[in-house]
Structures are given as structure tokens and as C-alpha cells.
Amino acid sequence: MFTEIQIPVPWGHISGLWYGDRSIQPLIALHGWLDNSGTFAKLAPLLVEAAGSVLCIDLPGHGRSSHLPAGILYHIAEFIRVLTRIMQYYNWSKISLLGHSMGGGVCLYFASLYPSKVDFLISIDVVIRRINKPNFAVKALRYTMEKALRDNQRLVDDTSNEEPPSYTFAECERRLYEASGRSILLENCKYILERNISKSRIFADRYYFSRDTRLKYIMDQQSVEALGKAMAMRICAAKLPYMVLRGGASSNIGPDSLKIIGWLTEDNPNFETHLIADGLHHFHLNQxxxxxxxxxxxxxxxxxxxLGDGAQSDVSSELRSKAKL
Known part of the structure; x- marks a missing residue:
């Protein structure tokens, strides 16, 4: 049903799950904060016939992708650059984008920066990650800096290689369920946990969370309203096809994002939005x-x-592209 792939990057690799025909350039799918490509485990197979193929990516520090080196601050900008690295690796000139939550925000940022490189974008329960008042943005920046400095120093100082706290699989399911604000139904937690935990080397039948703990204090794109509008207007000017799906039982799309939806509705004839009335934040996994x-x-x-552009062959394109990274 899918092929596990790895794309080399300077600090290691980006992992992903490629559904469908790898000779067809895929729809690229990006997950939300602290999730991984498993979030599309139930949706991606349903899209393959219409999309041709779907490539679900584990962003750096998530899933089975390499963690950034010690001393580095996680920033949304690095996730935007991942899309550029993927394009270079496969020698693609344009890409089609699908993103949930943070991943949808990354797709929006990329499309606003490089509208000529995007066929279309689909956002699931997100428009823009943040629109902050300047005073709050300053406080958030300082807080993130302090937490990131602490966590990076911990990595440098910890030479014991001790294993993190471990749990039974059922306990991992419950912890993820609660951490998601109960938006991932308990029976669906396993799809994300498959790439989010590692088996304990000490205790039988126990697991620990293997994603990078520094992701808790990721540096976001600190947008103010004027910047958010400027990004939306660049997408409008390019008339990019853009669809936003909203969960009626989710609070993730607030007044600021609704304002951007208003601008997009007025100025982009190829923009559309739809509501899943009872949808929680992870409705793409639950429904x-x-x-x-x-x-x-x-x-x-x-x-x-x-679809006719093709992926330029699985192996030969990858070998040719390695020299570009």
C-alpha cells in the first residue's frame, strides 16, 4: 500500500510514506505539531486514485525523521525549507500540497513565498498558525528562546544516554489521546504512535516517546495581521487553488483565521472552504x-x-539529485 522512503539532508534524513505509483509525482502531505505521517494513514489511501500518489512526510524531529543537531533551535522556517529540499532531491519544479494544522500552516507559508512553485494547497483545520499582537509576540519569543536554550543544554550535558520514561502501549494511547485534547479518538492513536514511540531496551512490553522533546518549544512564524494579509494577498494574486476544511467541533480556526478566509474568499476565485459539522481537530483521521x-x-x-510530470523515476532521479543537496 505504501513504500517507506528516506530523503538525505545535511543532518540525517527525512522519512516518509509514499502511497501509490512512485512514477507519478505525488501530492505532498504534512502533519501537525508533534504528530507524524501516520496521521494520514486512513486518508491517504482514499486519495490515491484521484491524486495518483501521495507522499506523507515526517518533518524534522517527528516520526522517523532525524532530529536536528544539539544546539539548534527548531523553527517553522526549517520545515518550509524541507519542502524546497524535497523539490531539489526529486527535481520537481512545482508541488501540490496538503497539510493538517501546523503542516497546513507550513503549506501556506511556502505558497505565499513561492506561489509559482505550487499547483494548489489544501489545509485541514488551519489557515495560519499565528497572528499575534506585537507585545505578546515579544513575550512568546523570549519564552521560546529560554526554553530552547535549556533543552539544548540538557542534550549537551546529558552523557548518560539514559532512556526516557516508558509506558505500556495502552498508557501511550491514553497519553496521546489526552495530549491531543481528545481530538484523536482513542482507537486511532495507534496510527501516530507507530512512528512516535520506540520499544524500551530495559522493560519488556513498554515504550518511550522518541520524537525530539525540543519540539515542545518550536519557534513559530510570529505573524501580525498585516503580514498575514500580505501572505494571503500573494496567494490571491496568483489565483492559487486553495481549499480549507474546518472542523465544526474544533476551535483551531479562530477569528483571525476567519478574517484571512474572508480576504481569500473576496479576492481568489479559486478559494473554497468546507465544514465538517461534528469534526474535531483530527477529523481527517477520525472521519x-x-x-x-x-x-x-x-x-x-x-x-x-x-500528473503527467512524473516523479522522474524512483532511483535514477534520487541518485542524480543527491549532488544538489
């Missing part, structure tokens, strides 16, 4: 069929023109 039923018609309208 994949309902989500796919909204996405597939959009793919059929805007995806066909890029």
Missing part, C-alpha cells in the same frame, strides 16, 4: 471518508495537469 469526499472533487479539478 477519513467524509474528508476524502470533500478533497477528491478538488483534486479532480486541479490535480490532472500535474
Amino acid at each position: 477519513p471518508e467524509a474528508t476524502a469526499n470533500l478533497i477528491i472533487p478538488f483534486l479532480k479539478r486541479y490535480r490532472p495537469q500535474s
